[in-house]
Amino acid sequence: MILDILAIFLSVALVDNYVFSQTLGICPFLGVSSKPSTALGMGLAVTFVMTMSNAVTRLVFDLLLKGRFEYLQTVVFILIIASLVQLIEMMLKKLLPSLYGALGIYLPLITTNCAVLGAATNALGDQRASANILFSSFYGFSAAIGFTIAILIFAGVRARIDEESVPEPFRGTPITLIGAGITALVFNGLLAGIKF
Amino acid sequence: MFKTILKQFKEGVFDKNPLLVQILGVCASLAITTSVSNALYMGLAVTAVLVCSNLFVSLLRKFIPQQVRIAAYIVIISGFVTIVEMLMKAYLPSAAEKLGIFLPLIVVNCIILGRAEAYASQNAPFPSIIDGLAMGAGFTIALLLLGAIRELFGAGTLFGISIFGQSYTPIGILSSPPGAFIVLGCLIALMQYLKKDCPSMNSTQRRKSQSRMSKQGRIRHDP
Numbered sequence: 001m002i003l004d005i006l007a008i009f010l011s012v013a014l015v016d017n018y019v020f021s022q023t024l025g026i027c028p029f030l031g032v033s034s035k036p037s038t039a040l041g042m043g044l045a046v047t048f049v050m051t052m053s054n055a056v057t058r059l060v061f062d063l064l065l066k067g068r069f070e071y072l073q074t075v076v077f078i079l080i081i082a083s084l085v086q087l088i089e090m091m092l093k094k095l096l097p098s099l100y101g102a103l104g105i106y107l108p109l110i111t112t113n114c115a116v117l118g119a120a121t122n123a124l125g126d127q128r129a130s131a132n133i134l135f136s137s138f139y140g141f142s143a144a145i146g147f148t149i150a151i152l153i154f155a156g157v158r159a160r161i162d163e164e165s166v167p168e169p170f171r172g173t174p175i176t177l178i179g180a181g182i183t184a185l186v187f188n189g190l191l192a193g194i195k196f
Numbered sequence: 197m198f199k200t201i202l203k204q205f206k207e208g209v210f211d212k213n214p215l216l217v218q219i220l221g222v223c224a225s226l227a228i229t230t231s232v233s234n235a236l237y238m239g240l241a242v243t244a245v246l247v248c249s250n251l252f253v254s255l256l257r258k259f260i261p262q263q264v265r266i267a268a269y270i271v272i273i274s275g276f277v278t279i280v281e282m283l284m285k286a287y288l289p290s291a292a293e294k295l296g297i298f299l300p301l302i303v304v305n306c307i308i309l310g311r312a313e314a315y316a317s318q319n320a321p322f323p324s325i326i327d328g329l330a331m332g333a334g335f336t337i338a339l340l341l342l343g344a345i346r347e348l349f350g351a352g353t354l355f356g357i358s359i360f361g362q363s364y365t366p367i368g369i370l371s372s373p374p375g376a377f378i379v380l381g382c383l384i385a386l387m388q389y390l391k392k393d394c395p396s397m398n399s400t401q402r403r404k405s406q407s408r409m410s411k412q413g414r415i416r417h418d419p
Contacts, residue, residue, distance in 0.1 A: 023226040023373050027306065030222070071282060074300040075274040082270060114223045114304040121297055169389035173219050174381040181377030188374060 008139055012191060014148035015191050018048030018115050020103070020184040021148055025115030029151055032106070032175055034162075039155035043148030045106040047141060053081050057120040058133045065194055077120050082111045094162050119143045157183050201326055208330025213378075217389040220306040224298045226338055226376040232355050235343030237291040241280050241299065243332025244266070246308050247325055250275045253316040254324035260317075267313035269312045274303045307335060338383070345379050346370045 009186040012022045025046075032042040057077050065072060091105045092100040110116060119140045131138035157179055166175045214220045221242070228234045240288045252272050253260075260268045281299050283394040284292040292299060300306070311331055347353055350370030369375040 021373050023376065024223055024301075026222040026226065031220075069334035071278060074278050074281070074303055075271065075296060077266075078270055078274050078303050082267060112304050112306060112309065114301050117304050118297055120395055135392035169385045170381075172388075174388065177377050177381030177384065181374045181381065184377055186368065188372070 004127040004131070004135070008126075008128050008135065009142045011141055012139060012142040013149065016142050017146045017150055017187065018118070019147055020134050021188045022118070024118045025147055028106075028109060029147075031152065032109075032181070033151050033155045033158055036152060036159075037052070038106075039151045040148070041102055042106045042109075043151050045149055046110060046113065046115070047144035048103070049081075049107070049110050050140040050144040050147075051137055052088065052140075054123050055086050055137040056080055056084060058123065059152055060135040061124065062133070062163070063091075073124075074117075078117060080173060080192055081116050081120070086099055092178055109185050110121040113145050115143065115147055119168070153187070154180060164178055200323075204323070205328050205330045205333065208327070208332075208334040210334075210340075211288055211339055212331075212332040213387065214307045214310075214331055215335055215342075216384055217391075218307075218310075219384070221335060223240055224301060224305060225248070225342060226373065228295055228298050229343040229346055229376060230338055230350070231347045231353075232340060232343040234294050235257055235339040237284075237288065238298065239332070239336025239339045241284065242302055242305060242307065243329065244280055245273065245276045245302055246311060246332045247328035248279075249273045249308055249312055250316040250324040250328035251321055252276075254319060254321045255313040257317050264315075265317065266309075269309055270303070271408060273308050273312070277302045296380070307331060335369050341383060342376070342379060345383075346375060350375060357405070386389060 001173050012018070016022060019026065028042055028046070033039050057080050060076060060080060061073070065076060069076075089100075092103065092107075097157055122143075123136045123139040125138060126163050129135045139184055158176065170178070208214075212218060215222070215225055224242075228238045238340060248288050249269070249272050250331075253269060256268070277300060279294070280302070284299065285293075311327060314325045319327070344354065348359060352358060352364040352366050367375075370379060
């Protein structure tokens with residue numbers, strides 16, 4: 001039990017990091033990583049949504065789709081995620097205005113974050129995470145923590161890139177992507193060979 | 197007539213290339229371009245979904261209320277993605293296996309929602325179909341380029357056929373995810389070089405950022 005939880009966390013958050021080794025969620029990774037504070041905000045918002053969306057999609061899959069309408073999985077999951085993001089946004093606005101102030105602008109962006117739909121779909125196929133709804137939700141949480149780690153590390157790297165004078169064709173996105181590639185190389189190299 | 201179609205294709209492939217100029221659909225492009233054949237299948241799947249969703253969004257553009265249009269587009273897109281996914285699983289099972297999770301993730305590919313919002317919702321069905329084909333072609337060509345570079349130098353093969361022979365030592369990093377970031381970065385840089393005017397850095401912005409640099413000691417780029 002404890003070992004399974006640890007294995008899910010280590011494999012999803014670090015070894016098979018969603019950004020660096022599965023290349024999911026690259027749009028917000030490139031878009032929001034220009035400052036560490038916004039990167040942290042985005043990471044927290046993604047963690048919040050992913051933990052909840054993995055629980056809800058799993059619940060709906062078990063109750064409604066399993067064995068009967070499995071081909072509707074993609075349609076149902078993306079609708080759940082879109083409405084969940086909307087719901088979380090409204091609830092935060094009403095109940096926790098201070099948290100809404102910090103995360104508010106990132107929430108609408110999350111619907112199109114492919115890591116959220118990816119985590120919901122992956123959790124169904126994962127050997128450990130598919131055991132029950134709690135594991136499934138924890139899988140989403142771990143994936144989001146991995147995303148947050150990646151975006152925070154890269155925000156630091158990017159602050160350094162911005163200080164350099166870059167050859168003209170490489171300015172903007174290209175140098176950001178190459179920087180991300182080298183960061184990914186370091187990150188994956190550090191954890192290479194660990195298998196769960 | 198023919199001229200406008202040609203112009204749309206030039207925009208889709210070069211001027212407004214979805215991957216290399218608009219930087220959309222990056223996640224799937226990085227993940228599946230380890231080989232040219234994967235890139236081809238992904239490009240064709242995205243093009244098929246793009247053409248169908250553009251057609252239906254365009255046909256329904258007068259009936260979809262403004263407030264719920266994004267939700268409506270997502271339902272249309274996810275419907276077609278499911279159809280493409282089922283067809284590929286039935287007729288090209290090995291390709292569907294290789295694309296894996298990125299096949300259902302076409303739903304959240306920003307290119308498709310972007311074209312529905314920016315083009316198909318304001319234009320007649322026929323130009324929307326052409327727009328879907330042109331943007332799909334641009335995306336497929338970009339994927340093929342990325343896939344060809346990564347497969348040729350990362351594994352020494354093209355479409356699984358050995359090109360350089362036995363003596364070639366593959367550059368392993370190119371077929372791993374970090375290599376994908378770096379090759380895509382270089383391709384976008386090449387595109388910016390070919391277009392001469394860098395979209396994020398035209399001359400007035402450059403002057404501004406240089407003056408800012410002298411003030412703060414650093415350059416800032418827009419994301």
